[in-house]
Amino acid sequence: MLGDLSFPVLIASVLAASAPLIIIALGETLAEKSGVINLSLDGVVLFSAMAAFVVAKETGSLTLGFLAGGFAGMLTGVLVGYFSIYLHLSQVAVGFALALLCRDLAYFLGNPYSRVQGPTLLESKPPLHDILPSSLQTIMTQPLTVWFALLLVFLLYYFFTFSKAGLCLRSVGENPAASFARGLNPSKIQMWAVLVGAFLVGIGGAAYSLSLKPGWGRPQGAEGIGWIALALVIFGGWHPMRVALGAMLFAFLQVSGIGLQDLFPGVPAQVFQTAPFPLMIFTLIFMHYSTRKSRKQGYNENSFQRFIGKLFMSRAPKAIGKSYKQE
């Protein structure tokens, strides 16, 4: 079904293709958990990808490139945060305008660097490479971004579930007024979440231009990724692990696009890449009905229903998208 791809190669390419997307989607998860929708993702990914590539090319240092990507993301985070948290403007309006602005800014400033050779983050062999079986060797020979992405999934899961700071962040996203009454500073916590989230988005953008799709150009290849990441955050129900799984599912669709094309001849590969969006819509509908039904009928459901319920039982942070004004 999947052409000439052997199983380990398939897994390796899915991991590699999903890594930047995981980082970006987790950055957005962090911001949304604190109650702020950062809609600027799509432009920020491109902007930071451009910044990362230009800095890496000029300095010859990949580390500086990744940092530049992160800080370019953070810079946009400052705007999103200041406008929506401190000026109480519509998060959607600010994010959307910024998405278009950053995209065009990236194209404009990156123009002299189109289609030039630059430094690329290569796959590195894992420790103990030689004693591993050959399939694992294939799977684990990955650029560092993959390990960073996987580590981030667990870090963020731990942060949300077990750490006090994560609890504070979630409480602000659910009910900022009550958090304020408990002595937290909602604006400050939201600002931090947006900034760190935007930094991660920037790192994800850098992972595109420095590793997955090396180089800069118009189009770069990371177009639309920001919107997909937004969809994945919802598809994953604001849960780091499920968000990451969603990103891997999307990467699988991307990687296996050629194989799928054999199954459905005449359907261009780009059509499969729109798959996350219908999935997102279905998830939202499921969420809507699962929360409504369980409230109406109590808990008389069989194990399958419970499984499905659990799978889709997720709820957006209650205060998401609402700007909090201190009384």
Add this chain to the structure above:
Amino acid sequence: MKRLSLDILLGSLLVFGFTALVLLIAGAPVLASFKNIWLGAFASTSKISQVLSVWVPLMLCSCGLIYTFRANLWNIGIEGQVTMGAIGAMAALRIPGIEHPALILTLAFFASFLGGGLWGLLAGGLKTRGGVHEIFGGLGLNFVAQGFILWLIFGPWKRPGIASMSGTELLPRDLWLSTFPGWRVATAGVIIAVAVLILTWLFLEKSRMGIKLKAIGQNPKAALLYATSPERYYLQSIIIAGGCAGLAGFLQVTAVYHRLIPSISSGYGYLALLLVMLSGYRIILIPFLALFFASLNVGAIQLPIVLQLDSALSGVIQGCCVLSALLILGLRQKRKQS
């Protein structure tokens, strides 16, 4: 009034300052860039008519968006509604057996309104019935429409021989909307855009329904006073918005590209969202801002040719306008409170 002109002055300074900064970073001549955008948009009648042919779809999308913003809906799905309108028009144009061009074009006109309107209704239905926020529903549907148009271009409607990203086969000449000699904008397009603008103004400002829509948009509970549900108004407004966007798609097919291409909407839907935000949701300002945005878009095409700069500068200026306006609005609100 004095404060308004002060705000506009401040906003223009912000936009000019930021754009100049961006140009300096890129190492480009600041004044020459502005001058070239101006020349690129207004130097000849052919350029002016090109500006108008961008103005038309921007106007149609913006008018549509006014309806949904009145109902307090964020119709980000407008991009997909343009695409679906174009598909609807193309479907009608492909009906075999109708000889008369005027008849088939009229059919395509209504089919595009229907296509965009139904796509809008779908986003609206997802909101009212499925609990899917219109931003995520609309965004998702944009990409679904994109997938659909790609499938059509590469599948059932592909060019005889080889299917490619350059689109379907060209329409026969008699299905092209006519233009004045020497002009590159379809006369019918301009007429449709102006008519939709006037109708929108009449409907929203002068009709009973428009006033109801405004009241319900600002406070959904007002619907109870009118003994209707807010859902009905959401759906009505998003159908009209989708229909207007669909008409833009119709004109993109019959007057601009004369075929279906993957990026038929050209991002005008998203641009119209920026435009309407910048107008502060005031209909009166829309034609002028649309002209401003359209001339930026067309004028910037000259930049890569003359100055080896990327034409994306127009988008930088447009986005910066909206952010500056938001910043001034936010600062003023904040000062009022304290």
